[in-house]
Amino acid sequence: MPFRRKPLLDRTIAIYKKLIIEVIMDFGFSEEQELFRREIREFVRKNLSPDRYWGLLDEGETDEDWAFIMSISKKLAEKKWLTLSWPKEYGGLAVSHVQSMIFEQEVGYWGIPGTSMGISGTSWVGPSLMLFGTDEQKETFLPPIAAGDEDGVWCTGYSEPDSGSDLASLQTFAERVGDEYVINGQKVWTSCAHRARWMWLAARTNRDVKKKHHGISLFLVDMQSQGLKVNPLRNFVGQHFFNEVFFDDVKIPAKNLVGVENKGWSQLMTALSFERGLALGASGTMKRMLEELTEFAKESGSIRDPLVRARLADFFMEVEKLSLLGQESVWKAERGDIVIYEPSRDKANMDEILDELSRFGADMLGGYSLVHPMHKNSRWTRLKGMIEQAYYFVMGMAVAGGTTDTQRNIVANFGLKLPRS
């Protein structure tokens, strides 16, 4: 039917039609994207047991767990799903941001392992190398990452005992000696260091600077180097997730410097901006938790409790909201905007919702929430242990990748343009 607008509306249409390109506000997904979703679910059915849920960076504990994770990683690599968004020349599929988002959502919902600990390789090491690396670095380091090999597993060495939120104050020092750099110092909270073959390292190369942000450089460090020592750290319920890493005259070839010496900070900022999408996976996980809790309530009869109903409804709203916020960031990136504060906004919000949801879930499970998350096979475990996993992990999640409050600082400065505090 042709549009018939009132005269005033007509005039304004005429003006704006000239300015605006035809687009359709659309929350739906294309046929091709839905097909991709189905393909992922098919993969899940074929390769994962419905009795084990690998959510929220759960990497298991044993070598057996790790071997299984690597086997899935390999299979994902065969489909090129580990490097979905990478350009084709580096072994990726060059898919849209929206399609990557679909993958992350599904990974979160189904708990697909093999994508998280080694994730630094696919998420920020690889993409950063594409931007700042030499041809030789790209040829050497990108293929094993894309292949999901053991040699493509990376850890990230940013934090130090005295440099956390204030990352630019880091002190681990790399000194140029001939064709080598000699590294001394300590990193801490290094996820995956006990599994990784390589470390993406931020170190100081010049102490004599006016601003601490200057004089930082990025390096590629072989974890098997002489003088490098990995010491496991356990979290408060005994899980081994991160480590401390000591450097005692560790020598690496000078060609393992990434980009320009002393200009590492801006490269680091770019790398940090690749660390986004956390909220997308987590909203998938929380959707799953919520569905499992609803089923649990149906089976236990607590679904008839008005308080339980109200809280389930509130969480539905929160998880849907978080997922939509994540979609907004993806959509902005897709149309070419530089996404600066949005991932921080979403991460802070995710921390909050996950914290509340895991506590609600524990309340729902009652006595069953007492079971240790490292014993997911116990016969007292309910909901595959995903609630306990979240309950104990959430405090780590809120700190990892920049704390909730430092994310808020970023949103304040770049989102609301408030003066620095």
Next chain:
Amino acid sequence: MDLALTKDQEMIQKSSREFFKKECPTDAVRDMRAKDQGYDKKLWKKMVKLGYSGLVFPEEYGGSDGDFVELALLMEEMGRALVPSPFFPTIQCALALLQFGSKEQKAKFLPGIAEKGTTWSIAHSERSGRLNTSDIEMMAVAEGDGFNLSGTKLFVPYAATAGRFLVTCLTKANEEAGNGENGITVFIVNPKADGVRIEGVPTVAQDGRCEVTFENVHVSEIDILGSLGKGADIIDTIIQQSAVLKAAEMYGGARAVLELTVNYTKERKQFDRPLASFQAVQHRLVNLMTEIDGLKYLVFKAAWGFAKNNPDRSINSAAKLKANAVHSAVCRQGMYLHGAIGWTEEMDIGLYHRQTRAMDFDGGSSDLHREVIACEMEKRTPLYKQVPA
């Protein structure tokens, strides 16, 4: 997935924002609210002339075939500009007429709304002070060619100037004839009919709320909307649609309050620095912004569902549930961040907060919508239990 607006949508957004900015500045809002009927008839006429009241009607009824997203965008702008008008109750009723009205009813009433700006209002809630259909007590008793209505409706918006009401009644007497749940029927009633008495309720929002008493008001059978005893579905649809529209309006208001507050805290200095440089202030503002951003997408995802003729009940309800929380939060915290002056009538923020309770009520309370969502969640088979086709 593409969250950009279409050019028609963007046009409606920009033109209405400019229009309200010019025609409805906050001083005018204060004056309009002070009027007996709670709005300015001249402004209403202008809105009608721009085609707002018939925006989503088909052409044949004098409308311009706009989609639900455009309607939501218009509500957003009204919320931002605090526009006092009978637009919302009129559209609530008009949408119900469009969907449930007979051909004759649509031909008779819709052009009047689109072209002449006849206003409508919904007389639904009663002494319980809630919108739940289970609370309806007012009776319609069969009599002659129709029914006699008796009872009292509360908090009917802009009732004193309405050209027609939609009135919900129990028609239980007819239940043996196999009529639907609760036997609720929706009647189209002329406020000028004998036996209708209207009395203003002094509300904080000054939004023309009235108590409307019906005493043996005779309504002909042809003025039943939909079918006899099937009114609960109509009310449910009205609540679902108006939840999203009201949430859109609340989003507009919430965004405006955030902007006011951000600007104020950037300008005002204490301890020799802007308030906005204090981290305690910043984090409050950031948390509010996050919720407001989230509200926006809940609202527009819900509106998109209606535009696609595929509304999602849980998303609609989630939008209103979030709006109820966010509008209240940004008004209260925004006021707090203004200090004492925020509490005075001089500042615009109070104009927004004066609407919080009315907006929470219209389109459904949080409890009502939580229950909608819970029912949907209970019904759904979770994805992980679904067998692939």
